[in-house]
Amino acid sequence: MSADPSTRRGIPDATVARLPEYLRALHSFSDDGIASVSSEDLAVATGVGSAKVRKDLSYLGSYGIRGVGYDVDHLAYQISFALGLTHEWAVAIVGMGNLGRALAAYRGFATKGFRIVGLLDQDTRLHGQVVAGLPVRPMADLAGLVGEGLAIGVIATPAESAQDVCDQLVSVGVRSILNFAPTVLATPPSVVVRKVDLSTELQILAFHEQRKAGRAVTLAEVSS
Amino acid sequence: MSADPSTRRGIPDATVARLPEYLRALHSFSDDGIASVSSEDLAVATGVGSAKVRKDLSYLGSYGIRGVGYDVDHLAYQISFALGLTHEWAVAIVGMGNLGRALAAYRGFATKGFRIVGLLDQDTRLHGQVVAGLPVRPMADLAGLVGEGLAIGVIATPAESAQDVCDQLVSVGVRSILNFAPTVLATPPSVVVRKVDLSTELQILAFHEQRKAGRAVTLAEVSS
DNA sequence: GTGACTTTGTGCGCGCCTTCACAAGGACGT
DNA sequence: ACGTCCTTGTGAAGGCGCGCACAAAGTCAC
Incomplete structure (x- = not known):
């Protein structure tokens, strides 16, 4: 069947890794009584970029309404379902x-x-x-x-x-x-x-911190 | 100069994320009294693939010896230096x-x-x-x-x-x-x-677990 | 009913990362 | 000294993911 290949198959790993973040944001919106959100709203809440949000969500199906956005509770359910969280x-x-x-x-x-x-x-x-x-x-x-x-x-x-x-x-x-x-x-x-x-995480942070510290420190260390 | 642009600049993020793993493996080799390792040895110890290991290490410089491998302690120092771990x-x-x-x-x-x-x-x-x-x-x-x-x-x-x-x-x-x-x-x-x-990590695991569980479970759930 | 507006869904090009495959380079035995 | 063998370092190709930009589609006001 070529109509449903993306229904559950072939969700990119990078997308799967972001779905929990969307889900958390949606629960937060739901708690605030917000019934509908745009991809831009989700982008702001997750720091991901609205185009990427839309592409990620499109792998699950077309659950948005053009001109309006996504129904918060329905989208949350769909993500939960895709992640396999509909049962414990x-x-x-x-x-x-x-x-x-x-x-x-x-x-x-x-x-x-x-x-x-x-x-x-x-x-x-x-x-x-x-x-x-x-x-x-x-x-x-x-x-x-x-x-x-x-x-x-x-x-x-x-x-x-x-x-x-x-x-x-x-x-x-x-x-x-x-x-x-x-x-x-x-x-x-x-x-x-x-x-x-x-410690892996800290070491990655140390690398970036060292880069931000700039050339001066590095050179001083080399010359010593 | 095109000889040194990669000396410290432009180490890919994906490589930086693996350097701590190499470092841990090297410390382990050193503790076992092993003085020299090949990229294949490191590949087995870290589960990364020897070609990737060599390319990652090449971003730091040419610290290997062809036909022999890498000096464990020297390479460990070079990685530590690249990560900025030479000071606390x-x-x-x-x-x-x-x-x-x-x-x-x-x-x-x-x-x-x-x-x-x-x-x-x-x-x-x-x-x-x-x-x-x-x-x-x-x-x-x-x-x-x-x-x-x-x-x-x-x-x-x-x-x-x-x-x-x-x-x-x-x-x-x-x-x-x-x-x-x-x-x-x-x-x-x-x-x-x-x-x-x-919980993000667990949700990602749940996704893969659900996929492995196969179509049967999913269908049973849908029909309920 | 019609037009203007809003937001989704996606085709496409770009850049990064991975993987293969091999030439370059060095050690070691004879 | 020389040939063989081993392992590195890297060029090139392929794949994946990202971001832009736009057409499709649906709502809302009047």
């Missing part, structure tokens, strides 16, 4: 250190279509301890959680154990992983891994 | 909620050329409380920190106060910001903002 996704967090606890306590998950169904750690001393209303469980409980619909694993362990934890997640069938550990994870191609790394 | 950068964290505390306690900063020089919060009840060995200070202390060399600000506040905090950072002269709050920040063009957002 079960998430497990592995690694109950400082970061893992902060993630467990983060309220942004529940409101966005994600539900934390398990907190896991390899340290037996933590088992049974309650964090953010959920008990910390041993890694052996993973298989059971997958049976209950677990789809996404979050790795918040130290770098040393990240690959081990990753292997366990993959072996029980988890195919989507969000990795906070500063390591590159080896996985089968069918598994999607996204990585968030604090 | 002073970092302040604003917002001492769960996430802010986890960031403050994160040990990855110090070892990578960053030093936390201040923890700030708008809540007066937190002032003086010690987190990770540093006292929580009021926002008014920002100006003083800039005088002591503060270059990078990390925003770990709720979304509501993020823009306010950002404005304060910018007004005292901070030009590099790492934003963990789920909001788009408005800043002058001279300020570089990088954003890390947990």
Whole structure:
């Protein structure tokens, strides 16, 4: 069928990465009682450029009305649907250190279509301890959680154990992983891994900061 | 002169984003006592593709030896220099909620050329409380920190106060910001903002997970 | 009903990034 | 000293995403 190839297929990765931002802006508009927005409104709210907004949204279908704009609630639903947020996704967090606890306590998950169904750690001393209303469980409980619909694993362990934890997640069938550990994870191609790394981000900032500091500093450093 | 335009200028953003990964791999090789690596070795360690590795490194200069590879320590230094990590950068964290505390306690900063020089919060009840060995200070202390060399600000506040905090950072002269709050920040063009957002990452994973789940699930959902 | 106005959806050109493929260059054994 | 082998560095091609600019389309006022 050539009529629907873009309905769900072939949404560019760059567009997918922006859809959550549009969705957030739309929820904000909706909360303010605004029923309709133009691509320019969305552009201002997200800092993206109105042409890009329109092109991104066109990949989902033609949900705008020419001369008027987009219906806020309807567009929000369409984006949610495209992202697969029309039902809840079960998430497990592995690694109950400082970061893992902060993630467990983060309220942004529940409101966005994600539900934390398990907190896991390899340290037996933590088992049974309650964090953010959920008990910390041993890694052996993973298989059971997958049976209950677990789809996404979050790795918040130290770098040393990240690959081990990753292997366990993959072996029980988890195919989507969000990795906070500063390591590159080896996985089968069918598994999607996204990585968030604090020091990488800071290093990129340092590069730009250094460029802004200008030639003077660089030269002084070279001559020393 | 056409010989030096790429010495420090014009390193592509995509390359800059990968340099920290190479650097981490090189440190790992160095720890293992490996003195020389090929682009293929680096490719395997970072999952990047050897041709891309070579092209990325060529933007920094010709630091490889044909037939042999790259000297691990020398290349690590060159990357550090290009990223501006040959001296320490002073970092302040604003917002001492769960996430802010986890960031403050994160040990990855110090070892990578960053030093936390201040923890700030708008809540007066937190002032003086010690987190990770540093006292929580009021926002008014920002100006003083800039005088002591503060270059990078990390925003770990709720979304509501993020823009306010950002404005304060910018007004005292901070030009590099790492934003963990789920909001788009408005800043002058001279300020570089990088954003890390947990729910955005999860939503992108959800999209891919949904695609992998295949047509069956989608159709079932539509018919319901 | 008609005209003017507003905003969407998109065709096209441009520039950046990736990938391939190979010549240039250097080490090492004999 | 010389040939072989290995790995770098890079030219060129292809693909992807961005932004402009405009035609299509629908609303609103009168």
